[in-house]
Amino acid sequence: MACSALAASKPNIILILVDDLGYGDLACYGAKDMCTPNLDSLMKAGTRYDQFYANCTVCTPTRAALMTGRYPDLVGAPGVIRQYASDNWGYFNPSGPTLPELLKKGGYHTGLIGKWHLGYDSPNLPNDRGFDHFQGFLGGMMDDYYKHLRGGVNWMRHNKETINPEGHATEIFTGWAVDYLKQRSKKADQPFFLYLAYNAPHYPIQPPKEWREKVQQREPDLDKKRAGNVAFIEHLDHEIGKVINSLKQLELSKDTLVIFTSDNGGSVRHAQSNAPLRGGKQDHWEGGIRVPTCAVWPGKIPAGKRSDTLGMTMDFLPSLCEIAGVEVNHDIEGQSLAPVWLKGTSGNQDRTMIWGRREGNPRYQGRAYYAIRKGQWKLLQNSPFEPMVLIDLKADPYEKNPLPAEGKIAKQLTTALMKNIQKFGRPPWVKAVDEKP
Numbered sequence: 001m002a003c004s005a006l007a008a009s010k011p012n013i014i015l016i017l018v019d020d021l022g023y024g025d026l027a028c029y030g031a032k033d034m035c036t037p038n039l040d041s042l043m044k045a046g047t048r049y050d051q052f053y054a055n056c057t058v059c060t061p062t063r064a065a066l067m068t069g070r071y072p073d074l075v076g077a078p079g080v081i082r083q084y085a086s087d088n089w090g091y092f093n094p095s096g097p098t099l100p101e102l103l104k105k106g107g108y109h110t111g112l113i114g115k116w117h118l119g120y121d122s123p124n125l126p127n128d129r130g131f132d133h134f135q136g137f138l139g140g141m142m143d144d145y146y147k148h149l150r151g152g153v154n155w156m157r158h159n160k161e162t163i164n165p166e167g168h169a170t171e172i173f174t175g176w177a178v179d180y181l182k183q184r185s186k187k188a189d190q191p192f193f194l195y196l197a198y199n200a201p202h203y204p205i206q207p208p209k210e211w212r213e214k215v216q217q218r219e220p221d222l223d224k225k226r227a228g229n230v231a232f233i234e235h236l237d238h239e240i241g242k243v244i245n246s247l248k249q250l251e252l253s254k255d256t257l258v259i260f261t262s263d264n265g266g267s268v269r270h271a272q273s274n275a276p277l278r279g280g281k282q283d284h285w286e287g288g289i290r291v292p293t294c295a296v297w298p299g300k301i302p303a304g305k306r307s308d309t310l311g312m313t314m315d316f317l318p319s320l321c322e323i324a325g326v327e328v329n330h331d332i333e334g335q336s337l338a339p340v341w342l343k344g345t346s347g348n349q350d351r352t353m354i355w356g357r358r359e360g361n362p363r364y365q366g367r368a369y370y371a372i373r374k375g376q377w378k379l380l381q382n383s384p385f386e387p388m389v390l391i392d393l394k395a396d397p398y399e400k401n402p403l404p405a406e407g408k409i410a411k412q413l414t415t416a417l418m419k420n421i422q423k424f425g426r427p428p429w430v431k432a433v434d435e436k437p
Contacts, residue, residue, distance in 0.1 A: 010106065010324050011297060012184070012256040013193045014247075015316065016240060017066070019059065019115065019202040021292060022266020024275035025233055029292050031273060033219050034230055038241030039292075042260055046296030047305040047341065054264045055313040056357055057281060057288040059140055060090055060117050062263040062313050063197075067098045067118065067129065069317030069334035071354060073424035078368060079358035083120055083139060083151060089358050089366075092118040092129075096330035099317045100130030103193045106326040111180050112136060114173045114197035120155070127159050131195075134159050135176045137169070142199055145169045145206045168208055170200045174239040178246045185250040193320075196243065200236045203270045207231035225271040254298045257323065259316065262291040278399040284355055284371035284380040285399055301341050309340050309347035350375045354420050372417045379405060379413040388414070 025031050028040040028048075055065035060080045061072030068075045072090075079089025100110035111133040112126045117140045119125060126134035139155040142148055145168050148156050156163050165172050177196050184192040205228045207215075215222070215231040222230065240260075247253045265288040266272025268280035279285025293311070295301050314334035321328050322338040339345040351374070358368040364384060371380035376394035381387065389402035390410050405414070 009255075010108075010191045011300075012191050012252060013103075013108075013320055013324075014243075014256060014258045015066075015193075015195050015320075016243075016258070016260045017063075017114075017195070017197045018236065018260075018262050019197075019199050020264060020267055020272065020281055021201055021233070021262035022272040022274040022280065023277050023287060023290050023292055024273040025201075025229075025266055026237075026292055030275060033222060033226070035218075035234055036237040038237045038244060039260065042240075042244060042258065042296060043292075043294045045298070045303050046258070046294050046301045047303075047307055049293040049295070049307050049309060049311055051308050052261065052291060052293035052311040053289050053313070053353060053355075054262065054291050056355060057264045057283060058357060058359075059202075059263050061357065063117055064090070064092055065312070065314040065334075066316055067092075067100075068094050068096065069099070069314050069328070069332035070095060071314065071333050071356075071420075071424065073356060074333075077118070078356060078424075079360075080140060081118060081120075083153065083155075087360055089360065092124045094129070096332070098130045099320065100132075100193060100195070102130075102317070102321050102326050102328065103324055104130060104132070106321070106324040107190060108324065109133075109184060109187065109190050109192045110195075111184075111192065112195045112197065113177045113180060114195075115140070115199050116197070125157075125160060133180065135163075135180075136173065136197070137199065141202050142169060142204075144204065145199070168206075168235075170198060170236055170239050173198055174242050177243050181243070181246050181250055181252065185252060191324075198236060198239075201229065201232045201266075201272065203267060205229050205232050205270055207235045211235045223271075229271045257295065257297040257300075257320075259293075259295050261293040261313065263313075265289060265291065276398055279382070282357075283382045284369070285382065286393075286397075289355055289371070295337075295341050297341070302344070307340070309337070310349055310351060310353065311337055311340075311347070312353055352416055354417065355380075356421075356424070370417055370421070372413050372420075374413060374416070377409050377413060379410060379417065 026036045027034045055062045061077045064072045064077035076093035077090040081090045082088045110131050112131045114136040139150040211231040265274045265280045274287030277287035279287040318334045318336040319338045322336045340347045353373045355371040367384035369384040378391040388405040390405050
């Protein structure tokens with residue numbers, strides 16, 4: 001897959017992935033208690049996508065899809081990769097080159113600042129998987145944003161060296177990102193790809209004290225839990241603003257494609273909002289998988305536009321490779337959105353999209369649960385132990401009236417899902433049903 005017309009001028013690329021940001025937790029997406037001027041401005045500077053989906057309702061699988069352009073099950077990440085084997089539900093095993101490996105073929109310098117969450121040891125460290133530069137956190141959530149530990153272990157690294165930076169993790173990652181941009185601005189002959197992955201606003205909800213106090217003074221009627229979350233996101237917005245402003249100061253803006261998205265929906269029990277959507281993180285309701293997203297490239301991607309084009313996290317790999325003029329010659333499920341971004345095409349609105357998650361604990365017991373969407377129809381469950389329900393997203397966009405999974409459409413979706421589950425779980429010694437013996 002290559003498109004010489006689109007790739008005539010290779011942009012720098014910054015992909016900002018935040019953690020657990022709810023669909024309704026930006027002012028521009030309707031949050032009336034939130035002040036997020038930097039992300040609101042970023043959304044207006046490019047095209048905002050209102051039906052963009054994370055590949056999973058939790059962290060690791062979405063990140064695996066981003067790195068590979070594939071469904072997470074096909075690259076060893078059906079659930080969360082954790083540091084303890086008893087609670088681990090994945091092993092990152094790419095079936096082809098990763099996004100940074102492909103972009104390196106296109107002449108890019110590749111950097112990751114922030115959260116990795118795809119492995120703790122070689123060969124599943126960022127530098128093993130295509131990143132020239134890594135400063136960040138190998139693990140998933142932090143127990144404390146100032147101590148940077150998980151389960152008592154320090155997972156902060158500079159490339160493969162253990163480090164002990166001081167300060168709030170959100171501010172640390174911003175500082176490192178700005179430093180990276182300054183360094184790359186001196187290398188004008190080489191484009192860069194910066195994957196900037198913040199831990200925030202994943203719980204623990206831990207904004208700096210002054211940010212919490214500012215929100216409590218401005219919004220005295222907010223309960224303590226919600227006020228903390230508002231402050232946490234506003235602090236994140238402020239830090240992302242520093243990164244965007246550094247692009248302007250370094251005169252990199254017009255030559256840089258910036259993408260912003262989240263790895264899944266917000267956590268309802270931590271007072272995050274996915275309004276007006278139903279549900280949140282861990283659910284296959286829209287609130288768990290639909291995420292705020294935009295693409296910005298001055299002079300190339302229309303500014304101030306909103307689009308209902310369907311997209312998924314795994315689409316970033318073919319999209320960015322097409323823009324960079326890099327061919328993708330191996331199997332992927334992601335679909336390039338480059339023509340949507342740059343030529344205004346409508347994309348594939350009738351595509352089939354699948355979600356799955358495998359998890360332990362008494363609620364899930366190590367089993368998987370799924371959702372599938374094709375066009376306006378969606379079949380879903382939120383636990384492996386509950387029946388599927390059918391949603392007509394055109395007639396019921398907020399999923400208030402689920403239907404029984406019965407009839408022709410439900411049968412078609414079930415058949416398509418089963419076929420993909422066969423593909424996801426096929427051992428190498430089993431022939432696919434559509435293969436000749």
